[in-house]
Amino acid sequence: MKQRTKKKVYIETLGCQMNMADSERMFGMLEEIEYYPTESMLDADLSILNTCSIREHAAAKTGSYVGKWDKQRKPGSLIAVTGCVAQQEGEKLVKDIRTVDLLIGTHNLHRLPDLVIEAENLHEEAIANGSKEAKLNKGIYKRPQVAEIWEELPELIPETPVSRKTKHFAWVNIIYGCNYKCTYCIVPKTRGDQRSRSIAEVKQEIKGLAAEGYKEIVLLGQNVDGYGMDIGTNFATLLREVHEVAGIERIKFLTSHPCDMTYELIETVAELPKLAKYFHIPIQAGNDEVLKRMARRYTFKRYMELINYIRKLMPDASITGDIIVGFPGETHKQFMDSVKAVETIGYDACNTAVYSPRPFTPAATWEDPISAEEKNERIRFINSVITETAEKQAQRFLGTVQDVLIEGPSARNPARLMGRIFTNKTVNIDCDPEEHDQYIGKICKVEITKANAWALRGQLAKTPALV
Ligand code: 5AD
Ligand code: SF4
Numbered sequence: 001m002k003q004r005t006k007k008k009v010y011i012e013t014l015g016c017q018m019n020m021a022d023s024e025r026m027f028g029m030l031e032e033i034e035y036y037p038t039e040s041m042l043d044a045d046l047s048i049l050n051t052c053s054i055r056e057h058a059a060a061k062t063g064s065y066v067g068k069w070d071k072q073r074k075p076g077s078l079i080a081v082t083g084c085v086a087q088q089e090g091e092k093l094v095k096d097i098r099t100v101d102l103l104i105g106t107h108n109l110h111r112l113p114d115l116v117i118e119a120e121n122l123h124e125e126a127i128a129n130g131s132k133e134a135k136l137n138k139g140i141y142k143r144p145q146v147a148e149i150w151e152e153l154p155e156l157i158p159e160t161p162v163s164r165k166t167k168h169f170a171w172v173n174i175i176y177g178c179n180y181k182c183t184y185c186i187v188p189k190t191r192g193d194q195r196s197r198s199i200a201e202v203k204q205e206i207k208g209l210a211a212e213g214y215k216e217i218v219l220l221g222q223n224v225d226g227y228g229m230d231i232g233t234n235f236a237t238l239l240r241e242v243h244e245v246a247g248i249e250r251i252k253f254l255t256s257h258p259c260d261m262t263y264e265l266i267e268t269v270a271e272l273p274k275l276a277k278y279f280h281i282p283i284q285a286g287n288d289e290v291l292k293r294m295a296r297r298y299t300f301k302r303y304m305e306l307i308n309y310i311r312k313l314m315p316d317a318s319i320t321g322d323i324i325v326g327f328p329g330e331t332h333k334q335f336m337d338s339v340k341a342v343e344t345i346g347y348d349a350c351n352t353a354v355y356s357p358r359p360f361t362p363a364a365t366w367e368d369p370i371s372a373e374e375k376n377e378r379i380r381f382i383n384s385v386i387t388e389t390a391e392k393q394a395q396r397f398l399g400t401v402q403d404v405l406i407e408g409p410s411a412r413n414p415a416r417l418m419g420r421i422f423t424n425k426t427v428n429i430d431c432d433p434e435e436h437d438q439y440i441g442k443i444c445k446v447e448i449t450k451a452n453a454w455a456l457r458g459q460l461a462k463t464p465a466l467v
Contacts (some may be wrong), residue, residue: 002035003357005034006034007035008037008038008045009026009027010038010039010047011026011027012047017050017077017220019084019264020082022050022082022209023165024391026339027163028160028161028162030113031161033116035107036320037163041073044077045074045077045081048070048080049065049081050209051081051083052083052426053190054083054186056358058340059086059089060097062081062093067099069220076123076127080104082104082109083104084103084187084190086103088360099143100145101143102115103146103147103148103430104149105148105149106152106190106191106370107153109160109359113414118146123143125144131388153192153193153195155254167214167407168215169214169218169250171207171220171261172202173221174196174219175196176221178222179279180192180223180297182284183293183362184327184358184363185358186359186360189296189462191222194229198231199302199340207245213249213441214272215441216248217242217252218254222255223256223260225254225257225260225262231244234265236264236267236268239265240272244279250405250422251274256279256281258296258302258306259297269466270314276422277314277317277425280316280321280322282322283300283322283341284324284339285337286297286338290337293327297443304345304449307442315425317423318343318423321347323351325355326379328366328367329370339382339385342382343385343389348394348425354378388453390447391452395451397425398450401447401448402421403422403444404419404427404443404445405419410428412426415431425456427446427448427455427457428457431460444461447460
């Protein structure tokens with residue numbers, strides 16, 4: 001390849017951890033063609049919007065971002081759109097948004113460096129021709145657009161370099177896509193069928209992370225419990241293998257599906273000391289009829305069996321969930337079943353969202369007689385119950401001493417340190433800023449002095465540093 005000059009790339013990431021992990025892969029791939037991160041799109045040569053389509057108005061939001069960026073962009077710089085909106089909307093998006101220079105879907109992200117170079121070349125050509133044409137009074141040149149969306153998945157998942165933003169914990173993709181077809185969900189369309197990475201490949205990546213000094217890893221997938229089904233292994237086996245990697249102190253995983261979560265998996269988490277006793281298991285609704293229409297393939301009873309087994313083996317485990325409010329046709333009684341579920345389960349936290357119709361999904365074509373006001377009323381109510389439950393749950397940490405991985409100064413108050421306890425809850429710690437550096441990246445003993453629904457407060461124990 002010819003010598004390239006160094007350039008700057010800015011990436012704005014919307015949505016879930018999967019997108020954050022994809023952005024880290026993009027930084028890694030782009031470094032190979034001499035693009036280095038910048039914190040501001042104002043001085044970027046390439047600005048990438050990594051989009052999320054899980055909620056409504058995603059395409060409009062993409063348009064308004066790009067419109068704003070176009071007005072502010074450095075002359076000659078490029079704007080790219082990646083992620084789920086790109087995959088979902090396809091080439092229509094470059095027609096609708098003329099100021100996008102490059103569009104790439106989720107299935108062919110590994111092609112990013114090649115496509116960036118193609119866009120750069122086309123752009124240079126267009127500017128050269130444009131100025132010629134301008135001289136001939138033929139008007140302004142048309143912005144060339146590069147768009148590549150693969151409908152089909154590649155046969156092999158190409159390995160790409162990753163450049164991580166987080167210093168002390170790292171996301172590791174173990175499975176891409178999802179085999180479920182929940183009737184409200186766009187993910188099967190934007191991310192495709194499930195594909196597991198091999199155990200050897202995952203382990204290799206984690207060994208590399210341990211060698212770089214990472215202490216914690218978070219295994220990522222839309223449905224981690226489905227791991228291995230397509231390659232003749234299972235998630236519990238992967239966890240045992242990963243657990244052997246020396247240097248890694250904590251292992252977490254997201255997201256679980258109640259239908260594929262096994263008792264063997266729960267026993268494995270209970271047994272292996274480095275595994276965080278933390279489970280994110282979306283329930284989506286507390287009523288069996290609604291669950292059926294969502295095509296979730298479990299009942300509330302089955303969900304509770306899992307929760308009870310987790311609590312039996314790990315009484316202190318943290319459990320979080322997701323709930324959709326106002327699914328088409330959800331009656332008030334059915335909604336109240338979700339509220340009851342929150343109370344019965346006793347979540348440490350639970351994300352809620354008002355149902356939003358997504359293109360290409362069955363539920364989007366169903367009648368939905370519930371008014372927006374009613375839905376907003378429901379979500380406000382369930383959120384208040386969740387806050388109460390989470391606050392009650394948090395009290396069990398009060399007065400205890402926890403092992404906390406210190407991530408850095410707190411974003412809200414830089415005079416404090418921020419870290420996470422073993423079951424994932426955030427802790428803010430009073431600590432003289434001059435002393436911060438000696439604790440960041442270490443696992444410290446912290447005494448919990450306050451507990452509210454969202455975070456804990458604590459102070460470093462007398463001999464805080466463990467590792
Ligand atoms: N409307 C509202 N919430 C949704 N989610 C997924 N699809 C939709 C939708 N169409 C929520 C689910 C999922 C989380 C990531 O987003 O609760 O678990
Ligand atoms: Fe979407 Fe359902 Fe798959 Fe989760 S399990 S990603 S909600 S289709």
